Amino acid sequence: MKIYKTxxxxxxxxxxxxQKGQTIAFIPTMGALHQGHLSLVERGMQECDHxxxxxxxxxxxxxxxxxxxxxxxxxQGDVDLLSTLGDSIVYAPTVEDVYPTDIDTSVDLDLGxxxxxxxxxxxxxxxxxxxxxxxxxxxxxxPEALIMGQKDFQQFAIIKYMIQQLxxxxxxxxxxxxxxxxxxxxxxxxRRLSDxxxxxxxxxxxxxxxxxxxxxxxxxxxxxxxxxxxxHPDFExxxxxIADADTLIPLDQASTKxxxxxxxxxxxxxxxxxxxxxxxxxx
Ligand code: AMP
Numbered sequence: 001m002k003i004y005k006t007x008x009x010x011x012x013x014x015x016x017x018x019q020k021g022q023t024i025a026f027i028p029t030m031g032a033l034h035q036g037h038l039s040l041v042e043r044g045m046q047e048c049d050h051x052x053x054x055x056x057x058x059x060x061x062x063x064x065x066x067x068x069x070x071x072x073x074x075x076q077g078d079v080d081l082l083s084t085l086g087d088s089i090v091y092a093p094t095v096e097d098v099y100p101t102d103i104d105t106s107v108d109l110d111l112g113x114x115x116x117x118x119x120x121x122x123x124x125x126x127x128x129x130x131x132x133x134x135x136x137x138x139x140x141x142x143p144e145a146l147i148m149g150q151k152d153f154q155q156f157a158i159i160k161y162m163i164q165q166l167x168x169x170x171x172x173x174x175x176x177x178x179x180x181x182x183x184x185x186x187x188x189x190x191r192r193l194s195d196x197x198x199x200x201x202x203x204x205x206x207x208x209x210x211x212x213x214x215x216x217x218x219x220x221x222x223x224x225x226x227x228x229x230x231x232h233p234d235f236e237x238x239x240x241x242i243a244d245a246d247t248l249i250p251l252d253q254a255s256t257k258x259x260x261x262x263x264x265x266x267x268x269x270x271x272x273x274x275x276x277x278x279x280x281x282x283x
Contacts, residue, residue: 001083003090007098007140010091014052014141022049026143026170028134031055032072032188033081036178040147041085043175047145053082054091054137056098061129072188091141098136105136107162113249114161118241118262119154119273127158134159138168146170151177151185153260153275157248177274179205185274197268203232204265207240208276211261215242216254216281231265238264238271245277254281 004010014024025044029037037053044051055078062068075092082088099105107128114120115127138146146163148156160172178186183205184198193201211227218226224240231237243250245258262275 023144025051025145026141027053030057033078034186036186040175052089058133147173236266
């Protein structure tokens with residue numbers, strides 16, 4: 001396991017690997033790693049000769065300073081977990097290293113409908129920060145493959161769009177959502193839930209599965225209503241939306257194109273997100 005804390009050191013190491021003709025996969029994370037992140041790293045190791053995992057809590061994607069402060073940080077724990085997978089590369093830079101004052105790291109990209117619905121409605125500016133950091137990190141690492149989780153479906157769709165629009169020569173690969181035995185999507189935030197909360201939290205997955213099973217059978221407005229009222233009363237739902245999987249424009253009826261059901265809900269004051277893909281309805 002090699003850990004680099006500056007761009008300069010990381011790039012020197014990656015350059016010498018490239019000179020040997022070796023390929024690099026990249027997994028951007030904010031640390032507090034769990035099996036979901038590790039599954040992406042394993043995928044990266046399968047796809048390329050080397051895998052770089054960045055651990056960087058990106059300040060520009062938090063719209064609330066308190067959320068940034070509360071974000072769990074445990075570099076040693078993260079490195080210990082990653083080392084169980086064998087030899088890989090960790091990039092753990094400082095804010096100054098990612099955003100030096102003498103480089104313009106802003107990205108001028110109109111995200112249109114991709115960023116207005118769902119997360120975009122409740123976390124203004126969040127995706128601008130995500131686009132900025134992923135673009136900057138891609139510039140630093142220049143990977144052949146970028147692996148990101150389906151867990152953050154809207155984020156994935158936005159990064160896919162960014163890669164297309166900016167002609168970035170990196171293949172984007174989706175890693176499936178890792179869940180606990182109860183179906184709860186693994187998340188760094190789960191560790192802030194009580195034991196009881198973690199049990200209750202699995203109800204999100206049950207609700208999404210119900211909606212997936214009834215998609216194309218029950219009319220959408222009614223389906224969403226039924227799904228919402230079926231959720232455990234301890235939840236406070238922020239949004240539950242069925243959207244086109246490519247444009248993320250919310251649907252009002254089942255579609256012949258791939259769709260996705262996405263939700264964000266608070267439990268014990270912790271904001272949880274999850275989603276499930278929905279198969280196209282036959283013509
Ligand atoms: P994070 O550091 O948690 O913001 O996420 C870093 C990457 O891990 C993103 O591409 C996420 O989509 C992905 N990720 C987070 N949770 C999971 C999960 N449960 N299964 C698979 N990938 C995940």
